[in-house]
Amino acid sequence: MIEGEVIKFYRTKAGLTQEELGKGICSSKHVGKIERGTTSYSSEIITLFSERLQIDIRKEITSFENLEKKLQNWHTAIIKLRMKEVESFKNELDKSPFINSPKYDALYQLLLARYFLLQNDLINTNTIIQCVQRNYKNLTPFERNLLLHVMGIYYLGNYNNSSTENHHKAIQTLKKIDINEYGNPEYYYHLAVAYGWSDSKVMAYVYAEKALKHFKDTSNYLRAINAESIMLLHASNDVHIDFKALKQSYINLIHDSETLNAPDKTGMLLNNFALEYFKRKDYEKAQKYYKAALQLEKKPSVNYLQRLNNYLKSSLEGKLMRKSALLNNAQKGLSVAEGLNNEHYQVLFTLLIYSIENKTKEYIKYIEKTAFPYFKSRNHTILMKRYGKQLYDYYVKEKEFEKAVEMSNYLIGL
Numbered sequence: 001m002i003e004g005e006v007i008k009f010y011r012t013k014a015g016l017t018q019e020e021l022g023k024g025i026c027s028s029k030h031v032g033k034i035e036r037g038t039t040s041y042s043s044e045i046i047t048l049f050s051e052r053l054q055i056d057i058r059k060e061i062t063s064f065e066n067l068e069k070k071l072q073n074w075h076t077a078i079i080k081l082r083m084k085e086v087e088s089f090k091n092e093l094d095k096s097p098f099i100n101s102p103k104y105d106a107l108y109q110l111l112l113a114r115y116f117l118l119q120n121d122l123i124n125t126n127t128i129i130q131c132v133q134r135n136y137k138n139l140t141p142f143e144r145n146l147l148l149h150v151m152g153i154y155y156l157g158n159y160n161n162s163s164t165e166n167h168h169k170a171i172q173t174l175k176k177i178d179i180n181e182y183g184n185p186e187y188y189y190h191l192a193v194a195y196g197w198s199d200s201k202v203m204a205y206v207y208a209e210k211a212l213k214h215f216k217d218t219s220n221y222l223r224a225i226n227a228e229s230i231m232l233l234h235a236s237n238d239v240h241i242d243f244k245a246l247k248q249s250y251i252n253l254i255h256d257s258e259t260l261n262a263p264d265k266t267g268m269l270l271n272n273f274a275l276e277y278f279k280r281k282d283y284e285k286a287q288k289y290y291k292a293a294l295q296l297e298k299k300p301s302v303n304y305l306q307r308l309n310n311y312l313k314s315s316l317e318g319k320l321m322r323k324s325a326l327l328n329n330a331q332k333g334l335s336v337a338e339g340l341n342n343e344h345y346q347v348l349f350t351l352l353i354y355s356i357e358n359k360t361k362e363y364i365k366y367i368e369k370t371a372f373p374y375f376k377s378r379n380h381t382i383l384m385k386r387y388g389k390q391l392y393d394y395y396v397k398e399k400e401f402e403k404a405v406e407m408s409n410y411l412i413g414l
Contacts, residue, residue, distance in 0.1 A: 008035035145182035170194040267296035283318025
């Protein structure tokens, strides 16, 4: 009974015992049963309780009933990235006296974690995850699946521990979600991202396609752009792909994201579009689109570091920038990475600096002693293959055959 929950909430808030609330009205035992909703009671008793607690019971019941709808609306706004609505609903919910009531507290905490994920606030997100796991043992099926979804997104967003291990954790966690209990196919998108980072291109495409269908069915156009961009990224690995068609698809999506005034989506698409040209060794066009993507990203941020690194690599490969300018920009990137305490990009920018300076021996030594062990410790398969191959080629060239065989065997096992 809602009346009982409201009475209990305000009795606790007033610091009254069940005996004190029921004095002259009914026994403390009966108060307890009313609060738990296990007995019938007269409207007169509820009126007397309300007078003692100095509340308008009908108004409070309406407020309590509306809270669940507001939480659902907040969740929808988060999924659809409607940031003004997200903030508006959060402000409303924060003012509700019942937001931390036993009925809604777990759901509110989990949605608050999703809110923090939108802000890239991984510290507060992790605090909530640990709190929910520790203190809420009777989650509803929906809440249990929402917790798994939050944990999966958290693993994907943990840039300070960027590793294949985290991406596998995300996959394992998200795969535990029961769609029949959860009813939110949005998590297919995060599975697609996790598979993509793990270099499982087919699975990434499959789940991105499922996510795209859901986003289109729910008119979630911003997220549809995300899903379709993943599909394009992994479809491009097909050797039979028609590059003209692929290029037109990117141009269309970039236009759509600009129309929707979504610079973060536009930047992501420009970065991916540049990658297609980079893979085809068209470094001039790659540089052009990497630069456009970079200009849409604020620094300091991990995305800024990624795009700057890509922009400088295409400039270096295509000999499109003076050595002094390349070196200056790479050193700035290293400085930003150090400021963010991001070891991943500290390693990548150091490698880039050695490449710009054409210090081959120092470059190889850094891969051997620092970069490869770092990527290995993070189980970062893609970068292990890339730099392991460079070590192998160097060993063969220098006739260090024992090292070459050892590296070859290691790469075969990846």
